[in-house]
Amino acid sequence: FLFLKLENKTKGQLQKQICRVVLDHFEKQYTAELGNAWNSVRDVLTSPLCWQHSILLNRFSSCPELENSLCVQGYHPAFQGGLPYLPAAFKCYIRRTPERFPAQKHQAGKLKEYYLLNAASLLPVLALEVKDGENVLDLCAAPGGKSVAILQCACPGRFHCNEYDDLRARWLEETIESFIPEPLINLIMVSKLDGRHIGDLKPELYDKVLVDTPCSNDRSWLFSSDIHQATLRLIQRKELSYLQFQLLR
Structure with a gap:
């Protein structure tokens, strides 16, 4: 049954249509920026099966049967020895043959x-080396994967998850509700503040700050079914670098 679900999802991904407007824009921009390397990057962007997704286990809802099943299916730990910070409770699995696991x-x-998330997304979390009791801010937190990952590593004294966009903030709240139990969830503050001003509002309050600034999200827009929205997004993405600079200053 699980195999059939995966197979059906895979077929659905293969049926995705590439938005020609977006691809043409990428061809011009990234050929100029990346040169010959763009060819291999384009191959990955246009092939969803090449996107390496990982499975981050939730330590608050542990399931030994799931972990055993992953090993049987060829999954292995994404991060192994050699990292300076890798908490025992932090368990993430990938497999050498790319495949989407059912959400x-x-x-x-x-x-x-x-x-489910891209394994590379977890590297900033591990680099942060959060310890129990530290005050942590996730500045651009939605959809919540990195917030969940932080809580797999440690229990912050204060955990502030911020997301300015209303729709994404609701998504963030749902994610936290889906992964974090009481009473820990009561220690998490979710806000919808403009991240550019939090440093002034709460100076020197946090020990660690994670800033995953809004990005162009090229993979998603490449498969957009709405040409008008895709064109608008291409215009808006030109302003992202300035917003990113303001958030990181």
Whole structure:
């Protein structure tokens, strides 16, 4: 049954249509910026099966059967020895043959067992080396994967998850509700502040700050079904670098 679900999802991905407007824009921009390297980058961007997704286990809803099943299916730990910071409770799996694992649906009052995300997204979390009791700010937190990952590593004394966009903030709240139990969830503050001003509002309050600034999200827009929205997004992405600079200053 699980194999059939995966197979159906894979077929659905293969049927995605590339938005020609976006691809043409990328051809011009990235050929100039990357030169010959753009050819291999384009191959990955246009092939969803090449995107390496990982499975981050939720330590608050541990399931030994799931971990054993992953090993049987050829998954292995994404991060192994040699890293300066790798908490024992932090468990993430990938497999050499790219494949999408079925996502779990949100169910009120029930914790999910795992979170699906790109393995590279976890590197900033590990680099932060969060310790129990530290005050942590996730400045641009939605959809919440890195916030969940931080809580797999440690229990901050104060954890502030911020997301300025209303829709994404609701997504963030749902993610936290799906992965974090009481009473820990009561120690998490979710806000919708303009991240450019938090440093002035709360100077020197946080020990660690994670800033995953808004990005162009090229992979998603490349498969956009709305040409008008895709064109508008291409115009808006030109302003992202200035916003990123303001958030990081």
